[in-house]
Amino acid sequence: MPDAAPDALPDALPDVVSDVVPGGDAMSRLTVRDLSVVLDGRPVLSEVGLDVRDGGWLAVIGANGAGKSTLLRALAGVLPYGGDVLIDDTPVRRLRHRDRARLLAYAPQTPALPVDMTVFDYALLGRTPYIPYLGREGRCDREVTASVLERLDLSRLASRPLGRLSGGERQRVVLARALAQQAPVLLLDEPTTALDLGHQQQVLELVDRLRLADGLTVVTTLHDLSLAGQYADAMMLLSAGRVAASGVPAEVLTEELIAEHFEARVRVGTGPAGRPEVHLERP
Numbered sequence: 044m045p046d047a048a049p050d051a052l053p054d055a056l057p058d059v060v061s062d063v064v065p066g067g068d069a070m071s072r073l074t075v076r077d078l079s080v081v082l083d084g085r086p087v088l089s090e091v092g093l094d095v096r097d098g099g100w101l102a103v104i105g106a107n108g109a110g111k112s113t114l115l116r117a118l119a120g121v122l123p124y125g126g127d128v129l130i131d132d133t134p135v136r137r138l139r140h141r142d143r144a145r146l147l148a149y150a151p152q153t154p155a156l157p158v159d160m161t162v163f164d165y166a167l168l169g170r171t172p173y174i175p176y177l178g179r180e181g182r183c184d185r186e187v188t189a190s191v192l193e194r195l196d197l198s199r200l201a202s203r204p205l206g207r208l209s210g211g212e213r214q215r216v217v218l219a220r221a222l223a224q225q226a227p228v229l230l231l232d233e234p235t236t237a238l239d240l241g242h243q244q245q246v247l248e249l250v251d252r253l254r255l256a257d258g259l260t261v262v263t264t265l266h267d268l269s270l271a272g273q274y275a276d277a278m279m280l281l282s283a284g285r286v287a288a289s290g291v292p293a294e295v296l297t298e299e300l301i302a303e304h305f306e307a308r309v310r311v312g313t314g315p316a317g318r319p320e321v322h323l324e325r326p
């Protein structure tokens with residue numbers, strides 16, 4: 044993929060984010076208490092607690108296999124779990140599927156995509172919780188979908204089948220579907236791994252704008268620690284399925300914690316706005 048064109052950069056994004064996700068009542072706080080997940084008889088998450096304020100951005104970090112994706116899948120309700128997941132004061136497990144989908148949107152790390160479906164129709168699936176049973180999508184659903192595709196630089200691919208996209212394009216389409224859902228809580232599993240630099244910035248800036256404009260509550264896993272530290276206002280380090288550290292980025296991104304939990308030698312500097320920057324150092 045070529046370097047990002049100038050119009051892919053966040054400064055060029057039109058100020059119409061409210062078209063994408065409505066404001067006002069979108070605020071929601073996410074609370075998790077004593078969450079546990081067992082897969083194949085093995086505990087994969089234990090005693091996980093977290094609290095993301097209205098409009099907060101929590102980045103979950105941790106080595107491969109630490110349980111990050113499992114945590115997001117549990118929060119999204121696609122895995123059985125023990126403990127409580129609450130949006131405001133509502134236990135998510137008590138919600139009907141459709142109501143849950145209006146509150147919580149989830150973009151998985153590696154979703155199975157129907158190869159023959161077009162980009163537009165796939166993103167439109169995000170509107171399912173608003174379309175009446177046995178009904179068809181309305182104009183508003185198509186407009187929201189088109190607007191999200193536009194924001195993610197995907198309009199020209201709208202009629203392309205998913206089987207004929209690059210990895211980065213597929214990843215943005217999965218994000219488009221989640222954004223089209225207009226839920227106040229957004230769960231994104233490694234949303235930038237397959238993206239070139241320009242599109243990483245575009246996606247994270249878009250999510251940040253939605254968060255600031257509309258109070259979206261965001262939980263992402265991000266394996267680029269500096270990127271996580273730049274965007275998130277809170278961080279949680281998972282290690283072997285347990286919370287090893289949590290707090291503001293500077294409390295979690297320390298040389299000691301990274302050495303211990305990633306077995307990596309790094310130097311942590313201070314970037315713009317006092318945010319930590321993590322640099323790999325050769326042993």
Ligand SMILES: Nc1ncnc2c1ncn2[C@@H]1O[C@H](COP(=O)(O)OP(=O)(O)O)[C@@H](O)[C@H]1O
Nearest residue numbers: 082083087105106107108109110111112113114
């Ligand atoms: N469906 C599954 N059945 C059994 N074990 C699983 C399953 N999915 C993931 N795991 C295991 O759970 C652990 C955490 O996986 P995951 O949450 O994907 O880690 P991360 O996203 O942090 O890399 C790993 O040891 C993984 O092998």
Ligand SMILES: [Mg+2]
Nearest residue numbers: 111112113152
């Ligand atoms: Mg993962």
